[in-house]
Amino acid sequence: MVALALAVLGALALAAFRRLAGWPYRGFAVICVFLALLNPSLKTEERQAEADNVLVVVDRSSSQRLSDREAQTEAALAHVTAQLADRPGTEMRLVEVADAAGPGGSEVMTALVQALSETARDRIAGAIVISDGQIHDTEFAPNLPAPLHLLLTGRSRDWDRRLLVKNAPGFAILGEPITLTLLVEDQGAAPQAALADIILSVDGGPEQRYQIPVNREVEVDVSLGHGGMNILQFSTPDMSGELTDRNNAAVVQINALRDRLRVLLVSGVPHPGERTWRNLLKSDSNVDLVHFTILRPPEKQDGVPVTELSLIAFPTRELFLEKIGEFDLIVFDRYKRRGLLPAEYFESIANYVRQGGAVLVAAGPDYAGVNSLYRSPLGAILPGRPTSRVFEEPILPQVTEFGLKHPVSESLESLAPDTGWGRWLRQIEVEATSGQVLMTGRGDSPLLVVDRVGKGRVALLTSDHAWLWDRGYEGGGPQAELLRRVAHWSMKEPDLEEEALLAEPSESGLQVTRRSLTEGPLAPLEVVTPNGERFTVALQPMAPGRYRAEIVSEDLGLYRLSSGDLQIVAALGPAAPREFVQTIATDRVMAPILAETNGGALAVSEGLPKFRNVRSGRPAHGRGWIGLVSHEAYVVQGVEIGQFLPAWVYLIFAALGLLIGWLREGRWDK
Structure with missing residues (x-):
């Protein structure tokens, strides 16, 4: 066809050059024949219009339930739904965002990215976010092909007060002051205030009150009263008119460690178990051990001059009278009265226990004799009276029914070797x-007998053969764990308290464990949630002396738990979740994202906007209106192809051209 076209054009050019009559008409006839050979067609598409998509993200996080924001959100959503329903060829895709897992927060951009990935980009007319503007994932903002708008809930007169604790250490030395930084911050249109009241309670105990300046960091010194985990709760009273009191409290958990545990170990007779005690106490880097073994009693007469002795004199008066209060535990290992310690020294030790000290007696055969410690003033606090009988035969230690509940001896049997505990050889x-x-x-x-005397504690082990477990005799046993528990219970280790209420986060909320030696049913667990809701939960037995309850809740913040006389404060997530760190509605957080898409922010409290169509890349917001882009997208459902003209039409035109050309050449010139 190209070659034919070139030949025709060449012939027409030659005819025109020679000025032949009728050449245009004959050329027209040839072109008509040429078109008939090409047979042009007419294509008709059957199109179906595609609706524009508008992504609507509704923030349902906790801060959206403050004041009347929830009602504003519902009104804005109803308005958007109605406006989009009246816009022809438009579909709305609704996405609702709740609090994020963990510390919480509004992950609006993450939800928008997810919705965007499920929608064709060439059909997106715009996106609308209904929120207070406090979102926490702006770094994940998507590259939108259409305007993004914010319908801002909240009011310009809103204000809130927040309490913040800074520089809180995870560990501290017991008895030494620690410095915490407190900040009471007023946000929004807050009334003028110079001072704020602060309430401090430790482990739910008595409250301490003082005042600090508002909007200024203040350092506060706090001392911890007991070892182990201390829960410090700072709070400021709820002010009239503020948005929420959820951020008026802060919880700090600090593990109090003793600087050094001072233990006095007095061994009366060298024996194999003496090294067991020494190794146990020296293995703890926090223990300062003072160990004396009586090697040369006063009654020993061997003729050696005192000036030639290399033994250190026993500083009895300094240890048992002047500095006895500096020790956390005194251990008597097979000690008997030998004239070294007068009666007033034992009376001093007894008073030391009544005032909060601890004594552990590992008794040997001398405990059954006339020189027994029980027959000294110390006997007034010892829980076991000797009968003067000593069993020199194999004995198998057994945990009593009560011992299965006590934290010193519970679960000890689970540490037994496969063959069971080995026997001891004396009691x-x-x-x-x-x-x-x-x-x-x-x-x-x-x-093994334990007792509380006054403010202190006493433990009595009526055998000096616990070391056989350490040597693996007949399979051995948990000697180190038993002695460690006895020693640390005597020194009031919080993890070994008989009556305790413990709480830790679980997958569904909080798991509460109650440890008690009380017979019969326990008082139910009373719960006060961060929202102020009160309810009770029954404690279910799970093991001897242990009870458990599960609190199913998704509310983050402080929970007050009590059972009987025990009270604790537990935090599920942060005391003030991320949603309540900044509660004042603002468009500043999203402003950069809105500007990139030519979108805008409009306050719901000032009126709901109308919708307009705008061209892509043009400003898409103004006073009282927001713009959406109309893409007019469509899908071809089918194609119909037909002839442009029938072949006979081309032939008629070709014949007509030839006829006119013949007439022009043969007759019109004459």
């Missing part, structure tokens, strides 16, 4: 006069 028979019997030996005679 001093005693009668328990007070306290609780945790372990027994021969004939149910008390083997």
Whole structure:
């Protein structure tokens, strides 16, 4: 066809050059024949219009429930739905965003990215976010092909007060002051205030009140009263008119460690178990151990001059009278009265226990004799009276029914080797006069007795053969764990308290454990949620002396828990979740994102906007209106192809051209 066209053009050019008559008409006839050969067609498409998509993201996070924002959100959503329904060829895709997991927050941009990935980009007319503007994932803002608008909830007169604790350490030394930085911050249109009241309570105990300046950091010194985890709760009273009191409290959890645990170990007779005690206490880097072994009692007469002795004199008066209060624990290991310690020294030790000290007696055969410690002023606080009988035979330690509940001896049996505990080879028979019997030996005679005396504690182990477990005799046993628990219970280790209420976060909320030696049903667990809701939960037994309750809740913040006389404060997530760090509605957070898409922010409290169509890339917002881009997208459903003209039409035109050309050449010139 190209070659034919070139030949025709060449012939026409030659005819025109030679000025032949009728050449245009003959050329027209040839072109008509040429078109008939090309057979041009007419294509008709059947199109279906595609609706524009508008993404509407509704912020349902906690801060959106403050004041009347929830009602504003519903009004804005209803208005947007109605406006888009009246806009022809438009579909609305609704996405609702709740609090994010963990510390919370409004992850609006993440939800927008997800919705954008499920929608064709060439059909997106715009996106609308209904929120207070406090979003926490702006770094994930998508590259939108259409305007993004913010319908801002909240009011210009809103204000809020927030309490913040800075520089809180995770660990601190018991008894030494720690410095915390407090800040009471007023946000928004807050009334003028110079001072704010602060309330401090430790582990839900008595409240301490003082005042600090508003909007200024203040350093506060706090001392921790006990070892282990201390929960410090700072709060400021709810002010009339503020948005919420959820951020008026802050919880700090600090683990209090003793600077050094000072232990005095007095060994009366060298024996294999002496090294066991020494190794146990020296293995703890926090223990300062003072160890004395009586090697040369006063009655020993060997003729050696005192000036030639290399032994250190026992500083009895300094240790047992002047500095006895500096020790956290005194251990008597097979000690008997030998004239070294006068009666007033033992009376001093007894008073030391009543005032909060601790004594542990590991008794040997001498405990059953006339020189027994029980027959000194110390006997007034010891929980076991010797019967003067000593069992020199194999005995198998057994945990009593009460011992299964006590934190010193609970779960000890689970640490037994496969063959069971090994036996001990000696026990001093005693009668328990007070306290609780945790372990027994021969004939149910008390083997381990613990007691509270005044503010202090006493433990009595009526055998000096616990070291056989350490040596693996007949399979051995949990010697180190048993002695560690006895020693640390005596020194009031919080994890070994008999009556305790513990709480830790779980997948569904909080898991609360109650440890108690009380017989019979326990008082139910009373719960006060961060929102002020009160309810009770039954404590279910899970093991001897242990009870458990599950609190199912998604509310982040402070929970007040109590059962009987025990009260604790537990935090699920931060005390003030991320949603309540900044509560004043603002468009500043999203402003850069809106500007990139030519979108804008309009306050719902000032009226709801109308919608307009705008061209892509043009400003898409103004006073009282927001713009959407109309893409007029469509999908071709089918194509119909037909002839442009029938072949006979071309032939008629070709014949007509030839006829006119013939007439022009043969007749019109004559």
